[in-house]
Amino acid sequence: MQGLTFTLPFLALLSAVAVSVSALPQLERNIAYRSPSRIQFSRDLAHDVGHIGRNIRKRHLDEQRTLRIRARGKGGYNPADQLAADYDGEWGSDGKAAYRGKVSFPYNVASGDPYDDSAILWTHPVAAEETDKPICLRYQTSTKPDDWSAASVVDTNYAWTTSEVDYSFKVETTGLKPKTQYWYRFQACHDKSQVSQTGSFKTIPEADDAHVDKLRLAVFSCSNLPFGYFNAYQHASDREATDYAVHVGDYIYEARGDGVKVPGQNTYGNGTALNRVPRPNHEIVTLDDYRQRYASYREDKSLQALHASKAWFLVWDDHEVADNAYNHGTADGNNTASGEVEGVRFTERKLAAVKAYFEWMPIRQVDTTDSLRIWRQFHYGKLADLFLLDTRNFDRDITDVYWNTDAITAVSNDTARSLMGGKQEKWFYDNLIKSKQRGATWKIVGQQIIVNPTSYGQPTFPVNRDSWDGYNANRRRFFDTLTKNKIDDTILLAGDSHAAWVSDTIYEEYVNNTSAYDPESGRGSIAVEFAGTAVSSPSSYGQKLTPAQYTAAAAKLVSINPALKFADGQYRGYFELEVTKREANAYFYGIVNNTMPNSDEIVLASFNVKKGANKLTRPINGGQAPKGGALQSKVVDYAKQKWNGTAFA
């Protein structure tokens, strides 16, 4: 069962007018108007495009013409269709009915969710003068970087955007060739000299393409503006070999960012000194709040650079709504009167968060009948299937919200508990099996939280119940799908934790059973997990440790978690995953100093996985000492030793 029932009166612009009346095609082409779903399926999250179109006509179209066209329509035409077609031809593309002043593009451009023949293009124009008219933009997709002539432009059309979607402009460019690099830009319909920056992306191979032999993904999570520069994005943007960016969530954070604590609300960091306090400077709860927060993040130049240079695959985690979100609440809020934050209850807040996310992100709606669905997959030739899961907002049963940890521990084995919800679980397992059947080599599973059973090593908080460790039966159903169907070559991606974790992957009961899982050889492992550190969010090990203390803490973690081969809590950064037909390699990058822009990065360690092995290749990191963090060398019984704060003695 899906957790939310969309019954709140939300966007006041909805009206009772029949939705079958054609909307203006130039509004329909901007998919922000039907994001995340069409009006027929969710009155709370969608726009009535027909209604918006009628309002624009009422405000700006010659009334007499309307009547004339309507009269003409009596002879068998659908008057509304006739009106729309006529309006489009005469009033749309030349921008007569639209805004005719100056337009700027302060949020740059973005692309995402490429298929073999299409991709999503995004921008967000800003009008120089106040207007209630639509802004009309033409998009152009070209096979050459600086050539917008008819010979190179393979797809172009125009669309409108208005205040109803916060001036988001999101279109699908179509008719493209697979495995091809494209460039795109946006242009004011009424003035060709007003153009956006140029962006670029690659289409993916066709699903049955058996030739493609390389895919390189840069994987990010936990980008918290006040805590530091987004150097990670900049480095990946500059790397030619990187094909796509994947963000597994916590792209924004909901808290205020100037360090001031407000009772009952989240506070993370103080961005004042770095001039990185996001707008609005309070915990965000309304649609306008979330929109402003995205705008303020998207002013970051490194973030803009990566959005413009590569297509992204995005999924959300908790902070796109609020800390430790689950289906009916978050750590600081729920649907009761005492659970209001800034006077807003959870469901209303979640709707606002979801709406703003779809407006600002270059993602597809793969199921416009399901407002909350973001989980989806991509077939990258026969080389890989990329799954993007939502373990967070779609239908997660109650999570650890700090005051209920013991209760969550007590129910952590309940079979009824799910991270993903039954609908998504079924889809995931069915498609893992289909992936094997269609002969895709790698199953890359982009998701939010740490999958492996993981002890954090603190006596009072042995595991993080806000990860898969709070949903053991869901994890078992996933693992059983892999083992019972002999599905090989699964690679798990995770974020959320603000630290790096690289693991073989094992059932919980293998943890202390060396006949089931041998930590030294990896025998018994069923997959591999790469969990990346944060782009900027502070270390979960603590913020003020010395390098020696960070290394010691990492050494402790790899010693008490048999499947965990590498851990680091010192560096902010990201990792890249490169797969070929025969092997996968992951490179973990650490940013030297995130409090300065353009800081260098270092490769902390790299990891190899052979096709068919389902475990990390030994020796880990080629037997070299890592440049940060700790590798598991031999498993030591630390229970017999004393931890003195920095090391075992």
Ligand SMILES: *[C@@H]1O[C@H](CO)[C@@H](O)[C@H](O)[C@H]1NC(C)=O
């Ligand atoms: C936030 O940082 C600024 C600049 O470093 C400092 O002046 C201010 O006192 C800090 N605020 C809090 C609440 O710590």
Ligand SMILES: *[C@@H]1O[C@H](CO)[C@@H](O)[C@H](O)[C@H]1NC(C)=O
């Ligand atoms: C709702 O949230 C408030 C504030 O965090 C908390 O005190 C209360 O226990 C929560 N109620 C439920 C049913 O979760």
Ligand SMILES: *[C@@H]1O[C@H](CO)[C@@H](O)[C@H](O)[C@H]1NC(C)=O
């Ligand atoms: C959950 O199941 C595991 C065995 O798989 C067991 O060791 C553990 O004690 C159980 N936890 C609870 C809270 O029942």
Ligand SMILES: *[C@@H]1O[C@H](CO)[C@@H](O)[C@H](O)[C@H]1NC(C)=O
């Ligand atoms: C594994 O053994 C250690 C040390 O005896 C113990 O602390 C831990 O709880 C065990 N883990 C599991 C999952 O059984």
Ligand SMILES: *[C@@H]1O[C@H](CO)[C@@H](O)[C@H](O)[C@H]1NC(C)=O
């Ligand atoms: C350890 O694993 C082996 C192999 O899977 C199994 O036969 C054995 O029963 C397990 N031992 C315990 C104590 O669970």
Ligand SMILES: *[C@@H]1O[C@H](CO)[C@@H](O)[C@H](O)[C@H]1NC(C)=O
């Ligand atoms: C990081 O950069 C900041 C700003 O340039 C500087 O103040 C700080 O000392 C640097 N930290 C380290 C560890 O180098």
Ligand SMILES: *[C@@H]1O[C@H](CO)[C@@H](O)[C@H](O)[C@H]1NC(C)=O
């Ligand atoms: C802890 O042990 C390490 C290694 O023996 C030593 O270098 C360090 O000084 C000790 N720390 C304390 C606080 O005793």
